[in-house]
Amino acid sequence: MASRFNKVIMFKPFEKLNRQTFLILVVAQSAFALLAWQVSGQGLIPHPSAVLAALGHLLTTRLFVDNLLTSLLLTGQALLYSVVITLVLAYGAVIPFFAPLAQFIVKCRYLTLTGLIFIFTLLTRDGSQLKLSLLLFGIVPFLVTSFLAVILRTPAQEFELCQTLGYNRWQSLYEVIIIGKADQVFEVVRQNFAIAWMMITMVEGLNMSEGGIGALLIKYNKYNDLPHVLALQAVIFGIGLCLDYLLGTLRHWLFPYTKL
Amino acid sequence: MIMTSYTKQDVLLQATDVSLSYDRKCILYDIHFTVRDIVRPGLQQGQVVSLVGRSGIGKTQLFRLLSGLQRPDSGEITIRERVPSARPDGSIQVYRERIVQPGDMGVIFQNYYQFGWRTVQQSLMLAARQNKALTGKEEDAIRQYTQQFDIADVLSRYPAQLSGGQQQRVSIIQQLLKGSDFLLLDEPFSGLDVCVLDKVVELLLQVSLSDELKTLIIVSHDIATAAAISDTVFILGKKPGHEGSTLVREIDLIERGLAWRKDVRQEKAFGDTIQEIKGCL
Numbered sequence: 001m002a003s004r005f006n007k008v009i010m011f012k013p014f015e016k017l018n019r020q021t022f023l024i025l026v027v028a029q030s031a032f033a034l035l036a037w038q039v040s041g042q043g044l045i046p047h048p049s050a051v052l053a054a055l056g057h058l059l060t061t062r063l064f065v066d067n068l069l070t071s072l073l074l075t076g077q078a079l080l081y082s083v084v085i086t087l088v089l090a091y092g093a094v095i096p097f098f099a100p101l102a103q104f105i106v107k108c109r110y111l112t113l114t115g116l117i118f119i120f121t122l123l124t125r126d127g128s129q130l131k132l133s134l135l136l137f138g139i140v141p142f143l144v145t146s147f148l149a150v151i152l153r154t155p156a157q158e159f160e161l162c163q164t165l166g167y168n169r170w171q172s173l174y175e176v177i178i179i180g181k182a183d184q185v186f187e188v189v190r191q192n193f194a195i196a197w198m199m200i201t202m203v204e205g206l207n208m209s210e211g212g213i214g215a216l217l218i219k220y221n222k223y224n225d226l227p228h229v230l231a232l233q234a235v236i237f238g239i240g241l242c243l244d245y246l247l248g249t250l251r252h253w254l255f256p257y258t259k260l
Numbered sequence: 261m262i263m264t265s266y267t268k269q270d271v272l273l274q275a276t277d278v279s280l281s282y283d284r285k286c287i288l289y290d291i292h293f294t295v296r297d298i299v300r301p302g303l304q305q306g307q308v309v310s311l312v313g314r315s316g317i318g319k320t321q322l323f324r325l326l327s328g329l330q331r332p333d334s335g336e337i338t339i340r341e342r343v344p345s346a347r348p349d350g351s352i353q354v355y356r357e358r359i360v361q362p363g364d365m366g367v368i369f370q371n372y373y374q375f376g377w378r379t380v381q382q383s384l385m386l387a388a389r390q391n392k393a394l395t396g397k398e399e400d401a402i403r404q405y406t407q408q409f410d411i412a413d414v415l416s417r418y419p420a421q422l423s424g425g426q427q428q429r430v431s432i433i434q435q436l437l438k439g440s441d442f443l444l445l446d447e448p449f450s451g452l453d454v455c456v457l458d459k460v461v462e463l464l465l466q467v468s469l470s471d472e473l474k475t476l477i478i479v480s481h482d483i484a485t486a487a488a489i490s491d492t493v494f495i496l497g498k499k500p501g502h503e504g505s506t507l508v509r510e511i512d513l514i515e516r517g518l519a520w521r522k523d524v525r526q527e528k529a530f531g532d533t534i535q536e537i538k539g540c541l
Contacts, residue, residue: 157369157373158373158375160329160362160367160369161369161373161374161375163328163329163362163363164327164329164362164363164365164366164367164435164438165363165386165387165390165434165438166362166363166390166438167363167390175375175386176375179377180375180376180377182377183377255377256418257376257377257418257420260418260420260421
């Protein structure tokens with residue numbers, strides 16, 4: 001009876017499923033997609049079983065672990081620097097003098113990295129710096145855009161409460177933006193982490209001397225080893241999801257009111 | 261009619277020729293009123309003033325002007341401030357008049373807004389730290405108020421975990437801790453059930469008796485409840501031939517023997533006054 005009820009509500013617009021039903025739905029749909037891939041896959045596109053075998057092989061090699069750690073370290077470093085730069089720019093943007101700079105950074109989203117790689121190569125000392133600066137240039141405009149949107153959405157009542165408490169403007173900035181939006185920093189980073197993770201494979205491809213998952217991906221691509229390419233993509237996807245979950249959990253832990 | 265001994269003394273708040281427009285549309289004009297210190301022998305009697313009017317008449321705009329959050333287009337709102345300062349002749353002047361600024365009045369918004377990221381304890385501490393008179397005694401003051409207002413058990417909770425009544429009490433305590441003599445309340449009775457409403461009324465009366473200069477300004481469209489706890493009612497309405505709103509009537513409930521009485525709602529004179537107010541809207 002309950003099962004029939006679930007089947008019915010599953011197709012109703014705006015209906016909410018309980019967590020267990022939703023998980024069953026995700027697992028079932030994933031299994032169906034894998035099955036369809038296994039049955040229909042032919043020619044150059046490897047079957048899931050081949051990708052799984054390649055993944056098993058990858059996980060046992062030291063090369064993969066080393067490259068993965070290199071990528072994670074670089075991403076972590078880039079994210080940390082990006083967050084610091086973003087916070088300085090976004091908090092500064094509430095002061096009219098610094099607002100144009102923040103607005104310029106926001107518009108930099110429309111600049112492509114491809115045409116700027118040579119400039120960055122000239123400006124940096126080595127491959128490591130080049131990768132880091134490219135990542136920063138790619139991530140910061142998106143983080144600043146998202147965080148400025150958070151600041152702009154601040155309800156007027158938050159500032160008015162500060163005023164009624166007799167706060168001056170600096171105190172209001174501290175309470176409403178720096179303290180009040182601290183949880184949003186995590187949310188913005190979580191939402192934009194995908195950009196950093198996506199870019200890592202690109203910048204590692206530009207400078208392969210230090211390795212990294214991107215360099216490994218290019219190597220397998222070069223030899224047309226598609227099972228390993230897809231296995232690496234699966235790893236990138238899986239780690240992305242794990243880090244997304246980790247950032248979300250960390251946000252709830254650090255800022256318990258976000259769960260209410 | 262029960263007459264109570266009282267005198268109206270110094271001006272605590274004065275609105276003079278206040279007007280406000282939006283996009284050349286007149287919202288408020290020619291607003292004049294005065295709130296005086298009411299002195300009752302043997303009592304710490306604060307002032308409770310109601311500002312009533314129909315929905316959309318401009319009550320919230322006047323509320324914002326009184327709170328200092330918005331400036332009038334013309335005219336001024338002045339308050340009396342307790343600031344001991346030396347006069348040229350060597351005497352001490354205890355009070356001075358000045359134009360109301362944001363932060364001068366304790367403001368309780370209609371939705372009892374609080375910082376969502378602060379626990380009750382933290383929110384109250386923020387307010388207490390703004391009050392120089394409480395320096396070093398903030399914790400004690402918070403404990404005292406929260407026990408008095410029966411919310412001592414929710415100090416570690418966030419606003420989202422509080423009921424509407426609890427949120428209202430936190431807002432009131434927060435503004436009391438800040439130490440302002442004036443407390444502005446926007447629609448404090450809206451959306452409350454009968455039991456909670458009685459508690460809120462009791463609470464406001466309690467606040468009004470906490471200090472001689474404590475002045476509550478209640479902006480409400482719940483005429484009967486507002487009038488039942490007020491000493492003066494100002495009616496905001498429209499006059500023929502004018503676009504905006506202005507104060508059309510001031511009713512002194514003390515003169516009518518209808519102030520400071522718990523059972524006032526049972527009085528025929530009170531019912532007649534409510535009808536009179538409704539007639540002015």
